[in-house]
Amino acid sequence: MAEWWRDAVIYQIYPRSFQDSNGDGVGDLPGITRRLDHVAALGVDAIWLSPFFTSPQKDMGYDVSDYCDVDPLFGTLDDFDAMVARAHELGLKVIIDQVISHSSDKHPWFEESRQSRDNPRADWYVWADPNPDGTPPNNWPSVFGGPAWEWEPRRRQYYLHNFLIEQPDLNLWNPEVQDALLDTMRFWLERGVDGFRLDTVNYYFHDRALRDNPPNPDHKGPETYGFQRHVYSKNRPENIAFLKRMRALTDEYDARMMVGEVGDGGQTAIDIMAEYTAGSDRLHMCYSFEMLSAEFTAAHFRRSIEGVQQGAPDGHSCWSFSNHDVVRHVTRWSPHARDPRALALQSAAMLLSFPGTICLYQGEELGQTETTLVYEELTDPPALRFWPEVKGRDGCRTPMVWDEAEPHAGFSTAAPWLPVKPEQAARAVAGQTANDSILAAYRGTLAFRKSQLPLRYGATTFLDLPEPILAFTRTHHGQTLTALFNLSPDPVALSVRGETALTGPCAATLAGARLDLPGNGFAWLEGAPTLSA
Incomplete structure (x- = not known):
């Protein structure tokens, strides 16, 4: 259990949007405790809580004014301790956000x-x-x-x-600051947390000479930040020494971990993920926004995974498709699917086939879509400033839906801080009891992953099939599974040579030497048959 995180599936909880227990329209720690049975029933291994610390809430808790206390909006330290105790009873590890690049x-x-x-x-x-x-x-x-x-x-x-x-x-050039921040981490380790998600981990250090960043000629987006290559304001090599201090701290405790958020995309992000997880004295793992983008091609997913594997063969990665900062993936990737349900099922199968640690975002298991908001409903600073070109992050942060028949879909008895709209309420937990529901599919796919050592620990080898087919094998101690995903809304047929059979949940048919993948279809095959388009 010392390295429980290596094959873990982590469920991200956004506290203010998970469950309100006191009728103020904002989710809280007792609400999380109440709903942990749902999380445990999914079959995940851990929860990650976005910030709940004392804060003026200018950036929804990512502006911390006391690193060692709970904001009254979310409850008390006693509520936190009760939540941790209940999670541990259910076999769930607890990971908390650490926002230490800024206060x-x-x-x-x-x-x-x-x-x-x-x-x-x-x-x-x-x-x-x-x-x-x-x-x-x-x-x-x-x-x-x-x-x-x-x-x-x-x-x-x-x-x-x-x-x-x-x-x-x-x-963080100041050793006193480093010491103070490590002390705050120790505070939570002593309270029994099992790990940390490190917000903006590549922003900790800046260039001491304060040199100007060079321009980025490739920038095409609506925001100004992308006009520069941020080689001096972040991504500094001096960061490594502090990561080692953090690792030394967590290593004082049994079975603890750190996962760093790399706030970049492209090759830069892949390189940083590799650098920050190389060896055994830095971060346990990293994730970037590589798979949180609109790109949905086999080449993109392959490049992301192989980039980290080649850059840090002894490192470890964490992959997710959605979180509290980006458009939910069922909406984001909708141009590549005719049926949102098929895309949701394929996404679950694909993500849970990837090597490394996996992170799911609350509501993902329901096939939840992005909420469309009007300007008067917004709370997110970037959206308020740059609307309508920048929609902001509120659309993925709307409350979790528990029961469509209850007010605000069971999230709160009061008007919630962000609205629950009919399209989202229709996907509530209480309505997904059928065996063919998206929720049931997530539970089944999670169980399949847990039962298959190749999916948990296996080496990954990509197969050279043309777009839109993503194909790879996962092999562990002589057992191989082949994973296949049709990343288009149109059906695709493949020729199969060699002894094999479909296994696990699938959206495909195998008849003789022909494998048919419907639009956004997927399959796992036993062994490593020869495949051709």
């Missing part, structure tokens, strides 16, 4: 730091003098728009904020 501007550390240049915490955040003309020290932008620098008149300096103005960046 809230209401954190006592920053409130002291901003007062002067000579107080005890003056160097705990990233401060810089203005240019002679009063402008910011360099060209770094904020992810959420505008410059990454905000003027503080008391110090007559700028402070760095890679995200909101209310999220000043901590100065």
Whole structure:
């Protein structure tokens, strides 16, 4: 059990949207405890909780003002302890978010730091003098728009904020800051958490010379952040030494893990994932936004997985299709499917066939789609600032749906912080009791993965079949499974040579030497037959 995470399936819970227990329209820790039976019944191994710490909630808890307490919005430390105890009773590990690249501007550390240049915490955040003309020290932008620098008149300096103005960046060049952050992690380890999800793990260090980022000529999106290659504001090599300190801390405890979020895409993300998980003294695993994009081709999925395998053969990856920051994948990939149900079933089968650790996002097991919101319903800062070109993240954060017949689909007795709309309510848990429901399919596919050692631990070899077929084998101790996925809405037929049979859940038919995959169909075959289009 020391490396339980290697084949784990982790279920992400967004606390404010999972279950409201006190009728204020916001989910909370007692609500999570109440619904843990649903999570355990899926067959997953762990839960990951997005932030529940004390916070002004300018960025939904990713602006922490006290790293060692629970925000009253979500409950108390006693509620947290009760939730952990119940999760452990059900055999679920508990992973919590750690947001340590930045804090809230209401954190006592920053409130002291901003007062002067000579107080005890003056160097705990990233401060810089203005240019002679009063402008910011360099060209770094904020992810959420505008410059990454905000003027503080008391110090007559700028402070760095890679995200909101209310999220000043901590100065991890300062060993005292590192020590303080490690102490906050120890606090939660002592309370029994089994691991950490490290928010924006590649943002911890910045270039001390504050050099300008170079332009990114390939940028085509509507946001300004992509106009630069962020080689100086993040992704710094000095990060590795701090990751090793974090690993040394978790290694003091039995069976604990860390998974880092790499806030990048493309080859850069793959390279960072490989670098951060190489060897046994850095992160246990990383995930990036590679599979959280709109790209839906066999080449893309193959490139993502092989990139990490080749870059860090002794490292470990974590893959997901949806989370609280991106459009839900059943909506995001809808151009590649005629039937949302077929896409949901294929997505479950494909993700749960991938090597490494898997992460599911709440509602994914229901085939949940993105919620369409109007401007007056929004809460997400980027959407409020750049609407309508930027839709923001509210559409994937709307409440979990439990029972369509209850008010707000059973999430709350009060109007929830984001609305529950009919299209989402129709997918509620209570209505998915049939054996052919998407929920039942997730449970069945999770059980199949758990029963198959090749899917949990096997080596992965991709097969050279043309688009739109994604094909690979998973082999463990002489046992091989071949996984096949038709990433198009049109049917595809393959020729099969060699002894084989369909196994596990599938959306395909095998007759003699012909395998028929319907639109968004999938299959697992026993052994490693020869396949051709």
